[in-house]
Amino acid sequence: MSDPILDIQRLSVFFFMPETRAEMPVVRDVSLSVERGSWTSIVGESGSGKTVTALSIARLAQPLRDAGEILFYEKKDSPLSVMKLGEKELLGLRGGRIAYVFQDPGSSLNPVLTVGAQIEETVRAHFPSEAKAAGQKALEFLSLVKMSDPERVHRAFPHELSGGMRQRVMIAMALISSPSLLVADEPTTALDVTIEKEIMSLLEDLRAKKSLSILFITHNLRLACGFSDEIYVMRQGSVVEKLSKRSGFSSKTDYAKKLFSASVMQGDPKSLIEV
Amino acid sequence: MIIEVRNLKKRFSGQKIAAVGGVSFGLQKNTTLGIVGETGSGKSTLAKLILRLIDPDEGEIGFEGRRIDRAGGGELRRFREKVQAVFQDPFLSLDPRMTISDSLKEIFLLRGKKTSLDSKVENLLKTVDLPGHFASKYPHQLSGGECQRIAIARAISAEPDLIICDEPVSSLDCLVRAQILNLLLKLQRERSMSYLFISHDLSVVRHMADEVMVMKDGLICEKGPAKDLFLSPKHPYTRNLIQSFEYPCQALGRDL
Numbered sequence: 426m427s428d429p430i431l432d433i434q435r436l437s438v439f440f441f442m443p444e445t446r447a448e449m450p451v452v453r454d455v456s457l458s459v460e461r462g463s464w465t466s467i468v469g470e471s472g473s474g475k476t477v478t479a480l481s482i483a484r485l486a487q488p489l490r491d492a493g494e495i496l497f498y499e500k501k502d503s504p505l506s507v508m509k510l511g512e513k514e515l516l517g518l519r520g521g522r523i524a525y526v527f528q529d530p531g532s533s534l535n536p537v538l539t540v541g542a543q544i545e546e547t548v549r550a551h552f553p554s555e556a557k558a559a560g561q562k563a564l565e566f567l568s569l570v571k572m573s574d575p576e577r578v579h580r581a582f583p584h585e586l587s588g589g590m591r592q593r594v595m596i597a598m599a600l601i602s603s604p605s606l607l608v609a610d611e612p613t614t615a616l617d618v619t620i621e622k623e624i625m626s627l628l629e630d631l632r633a634k635k636s637l638s639i640l641f642i643t644h645n646l647r648l649a650c651g652f653s654d655e656i657y658v659m660r661q662g663s664v665v666e667k668l669s670k671r672s673g674f675s676s677k678t679d680y681a682k683k684l685f686s687a688s689v690m691q692g693d694p695k696s697l698i699e700v
Numbered sequence: 701m702i703i704e705v706r707n708l709k710k711r712f713s714g715q716k717i718a719a720v721g722g723v724s725f726g727l728q729k730n731t732t733l734g735i736v737g738e739t740g741s742g743k744s745t746l747a748k749l750i751l752r753l754i755d756p757d758e759g760e761i762g763f764e765g766r767r768i769d770r771a772g773g774g775e776l777r778r779f780r781e782k783v784q785a786v787f788q789d790p791f792l793s794l795d796p797r798m799t800i801s802d803s804l805k806e807i808f809l810l811r812g813k814k815t816s817l818d819s820k821v822e823n824l825l826k827t828v829d830l831p832g833h834f835a836s837k838y839p840h841q842l843s844g845g846e847c848q849r850i851a852i853a854r855a856i857s858a859e860p861d862l863i864i865c866d867e868p869v870s871s872l873d874c875l876v877r878a879q880i881l882n883l884l885l886k887l888q889r890e891r892s893m894s895y896l897f898i899s900h901d902l903s904v905v906r907h908m909a910d911e912v913m914v915m916k917d918g919l920i921c922e923k924g925p926a927k928d929l930f931l932s933p934k935h936p937y938t939r940n941l942i943q944s945f946e947y948p949c950q951a952l953g954r955d956l
Contacts, residue, residue, distance in 0.1 A: 470873045471844070588739070617738040617900050622944040644873035647903075687878035690907045694926060695732075695885060698878040698907070 428501055429458040430606055430638045431482065436493035438477050438486060448489050451477045453662040459606065459638050461498070464629070466641040466649040468684065469659035475642050478659070479608050482507065482640070483519040497523070499605060521551065524599035528611040530591035534583040540594050541579035544601070551602040566597040571627060589620035596627065603635070610642040625652060646681075647688045650674050658684065701762070702862055702894045703727045703750065708759035708769075710745055719745040721918035722759070727862070727911075732888070732895040734909025734926065736902055736941065742918035743898045747866045750896065751785055752776060764861070784855035788867035790847030793854075794839040800825075800850055801835035807857045824853040828883060845876035849883065856887060864896045869904060881908060902945040906930050914938045 438452040452474040459465040467475040480486040482495060484507060496504040499522055510518065519525075527533055535543055544563035549556045560579075567575035570593040583591055592612055599607060609628060613621040629652055632639050643649050649656050656668040658681045666681045668674040676682055686692075686699045704726045711718040720742045727733045735743045748754045750761060752768065761769040768779045787793050794803055804821045808814075822832050828849040839847055848868065855863050865884070869877040881904065888895060897908050905912055906926060913923040914935065922935040933939045 470875055618902060619738060619941060619944040646874070684874065688874040688903075690878070690881075690903050692907075694907055694909070697882045697885060700875055700878045700882070 427458075428461045428498075429496075430461040430498050431459040431640070432494075432496040432498070432504070433457050433478070433482070434494040434496070436478065436481060436491065436495065438474075438481055438488045438491045441489040451488070451662055452481065452491075455493075455659070455662075455664050457657050457664060457667075459640050460654065461501075461605075462632070462636055462638055463654040464632055464639045464641060464652050466643060466653040466656045467659055468643055468646050468649050468656055470644060470684075472661075473659040474662040475659050476610055479525075479610050479640065479642050482606075482608060483523045483525070484508075484510070484515055485519065485525075497606070520547075520599075520604075521602045522604055523606045523608065524602065524604035526592070526595050526599050526607065526609045526612045528614050530588060530595045530615075531583065533595055534591060536583055538582075539579070540581050540583060540586070544579075544594070544598055547598045547601045562601070566601055567594070569600065569631075570594075570597045572597075587620075588616050589623060592616065592620075592624055593627070596624075596631075600631065600635070600637075604637070606638050606640065607631075608640045608642070611644070612641075613648070614643070614645075621648075628652075645688055646684045701726045702729045702764060703896070704760075704762040705750065706760040706762075708746070708749055708761065709757045710749055710754065711757060718742075718757075718918045720749060720756075723915075723918075723920055725913060725920065725923065727894055727896060729861075729894055730888070730892045731910040732897050732908055734905035734912040735896065735898045735915060736900065736905050736912060737915035738900060738941075740917075741915040743915050744866055745918075746915070747785070747864050747896065747898055751783065751864060752779070781858055782860055783862045783864065784858050784860040785864045785866065786848070786851050786855050786868045788870050790844060790851045790871075791839055793851045794847060796839050798838075799835065800837050800839070800842075803839075803850065804835075804853060804857060807854065820857075824857055827856065827887070828853045843876075844872055845880060848872065848880055852880075852883060852887070856891065856893075859891075860893060862894045862896065864898075866898045867900070868897075870899065870901065877904070884908070902930075902942065914941065 434456050436452055436455045437450060439448040440451050442449045455478055467478060469475045477486050495507040497507050498504050541563050544566060545559035548559040548562045564575045564579060567578055572578050572593055613624050616624065628639060631637055654670050657664050658666045660680055666676055666678045668676055683700055690698055692698060706724045708720055708723045709718055710720045723746060737743045749756050756769055760767055763779055771779060801821050804824050805817045808817055808820060821835050825832055825834055830849055869880050872880060897905065899905050909926045912926045912929045914921050916937050922929065922938045930942060933942055
């Protein structure tokens with residue numbers, strides 16, 4: 426039966442809009458859950474609230490106010506109510522039990538430190554007792570994300586690596602704390618198709634091997650269909666439909682159909698795309 | 701042929717391999733040539749060479765039967781009136797301190813036309829499906845898709861024969877992307893223009909192009925009609941590229 430690792434109930438998030446001097450709902454009444462060990466995706470256009478939903482899970486969004494309930498089931502039957510946690514408790518959650526990978530690996534890495542130094546910093550932060558073995562551990566994690574020459578990458582500065590390699594480094598850093606939930610927010614949007622395939626296969630591989638649950642955020646419904654167990658389609662801050670692999674991702678709403686037609690472009694070449 | 705390129709080469713100083721290492725192709729009038737390739741394959745350098753934004757080391761570029769690879773002065777100016785470009789980031793293509801109206805008027809002013817500019821702007825906005833009140837807005841007040849429409853409006857205001865589209869929809873999400881592609885298709889039909897369409901997104905190129913050219917390390921590794929190239933790719937690199945992009949589709953449900 427249902428064994429969620431994350432259960433979001435009626436989440437609403439409001440931001441203050443300086444132009445109108447009023448609050449605006451960015452996420453409205455969103456309920457979604459991620460089954461343990463599953464790959465769940467949120468798909469939507471820019472501005473649909475998918476990233477704010479993802480950030481809210483570890484309370485990273487810093488809104489004007491929010492409402493609802495976010496339950497994190499590290500262990501079954503003993504949920505942690507994230508909305509009620511203090512800053513100190515959140516620290517253990519962020520980057521610890523819940524890890525994030527973002528779109529632009531270039532801006533997530535420090536340009537003046539070597540990749541190795543940055544991974545070691547993460548190791549020391551999560552496992553102070555293993556500080557001495559940090560270098561070894563960094564290499565281990567670089568191999569885990571299938572880096573062909575971990576030693577070289579360890580010595581390299583971020584600008585010496587390609588976009589795909591930088592994203593692997595980010596994934597390696599995210600995995601150090603052995604998180605139970607990995608939130609990947611458009612991790613392949615800035616990458617080429619061939620590299621996109623590699624990163625997606627890597628995530629899928631890690632999900633299977635490390636009993637990781639993945640919440641994947643994308644605007645590409647085609648990509649989401651290839652990997653997800655469940656897909657939540659968001660529009661203007663709300664979930665409009667939930668698609669699942671079991672029913673072949675068949676959709677009932679026109680909006681999901683439209684999104685699909687726009688991302689697959691199945692019509693004849695040079696014909697107008699139905700949107 | 702609207703454009704004919706022969707053995708075009710460009711190597712940047714300090715680089716071991718050429719960004720463009722001897723490329724030849726032709727583009728038929730009123731058709732679209734798609735160029736695909738990964739980052740660093742030389743596709744954008746090729747675009748810049750054809751636009752004459754950078755000079756080639758070697759090779760010839762012919763435009764409507766005339767060589768323009770060494771053209772300068774008035775000849776280059778006339779060429780540039782006939783060839784326009786739409787780039788990836790629409791915010792970088794527009795002057796942040798000029799209103800949309802002023803941006804759109806520039807080409808007319810450069811050509812010495814000073815009358816009925818407002819109605820010309822209004823017509824341009826209509827052509828790219830934007831309401832007239834956008835004329836008084838600034839780029840930062842527009843969304844990515846709206847900005848790209850303005851960049852397209854600017855390009856067509858010169859009444860070009862060729863538009864070089866370098867990743868024109870790569871920073872847009874899929875619904876907006878579809879709208880912009882539809883706009884480009886509609887304009888091509890109405891105005892019989894040619895497109896050189898560069899993208900790393902194969903689904904986009906498959907949809908837009910009559911002919912496709914695959915680039916790798918500054919060279920063309922395969923070229924052919926879009927239909928044949930996607931159905932039966934000959935070069936292993938092309939096959940690999942197409943597989944990476946087909947891969948996620950395989951798990952798709954039938955109902956969609």
